[in-house]
Amino acid sequence: MKKSGIIFLFLVLGLSGCNNSNVLPGAKIGYLEKYHCWPYDVTVFSVKNIKIDSLFYTYPLKRYFGNNTKYNISTWKKYDDSDTLIWSGMNKVLEQCDDNIELYMHIMKGEEIYYSGSYQYMKNREGKQERSYKKILFLDLKSNKLHIFKDVNKTSILVFCPY
Numbered sequence: 001m002k003k004s005g006i007i008f009l010f011l012v013l014g015l016s017g018c019n020n021s022n023v024l025p026g027a028k029i030g031y032l033e034k035y036h037c038w039p040y041d042v043t044v045f046s047v048k049n050i051k052i053d054s055l056f057y058t059y060p061l062k063r064y065f066g067n068n069t070k071y072n073i074s075t076w077k078k079y080d081d082s083d084t085l086i087w088s089g090m091n092k093v094l095e096q097c098d099d100n101i102e103l104y105m106h107i108m109k110g111e112e113i114y115y116s117g118s119y120q121y122m123k124n125r126e127g128k129q130e131r132s133y134k135k136i137l138f139l140d141l142k143s144n145k146l147h148i149f150k151d152v153n154k155t156s157i158l159v160f161c162p163y
Contacts, residue, residue, distance in 0.1 A: 023060045024050060029045045030046045037099070038093070042148065066118075072118070074115075074117055078113070103145075
């Protein structure tokens with residue numbers, strides 16, 4: 001296979017991994033903005049045509065997060081107050097997002113929020129296991145936005161994905 005054929009193959013494979021259908025089945029996603037929420041870079045997308053059904057709960061597909069066996073993958077789950085205890089520092093991170101507090105305010109008001117992500121278990125100071133997310137996605141149905149948090153301290157293999 002020629003060099004140009006190999007490059008084309010990698011581009012096709014890389015771009016197909018960014019397909020919106022890997023994140024939300026049947027939804028239309030459009031870029032809105034970026035902001036920083038230490039230690040995460042956050043990209044926000046508008047979402048349309050979201051259907052919450054049994055198929056929705058099988059997404060995002062594992063291929064969206066890559067093939068890193070170091071991280072576990074969770075599919076969409078409705079956010080609950082107890083989830084603050086699962087993610088190491090979830091509420092502290094969100095309440096300190098100076099550039100965008102809309103998501104945090106919607107969580108505090110009990111709005112319909114879903115989340116998923118790639119994570120590993122780490123011990124906190126008390127020795128208790130908590131999730132440490134490399135990438136976490138929040139779907140805010142009140143504002144029809146998808147917030148993708150990507151930890152700047154953890155490297156990613158997804159070179160072609162804009163998100």
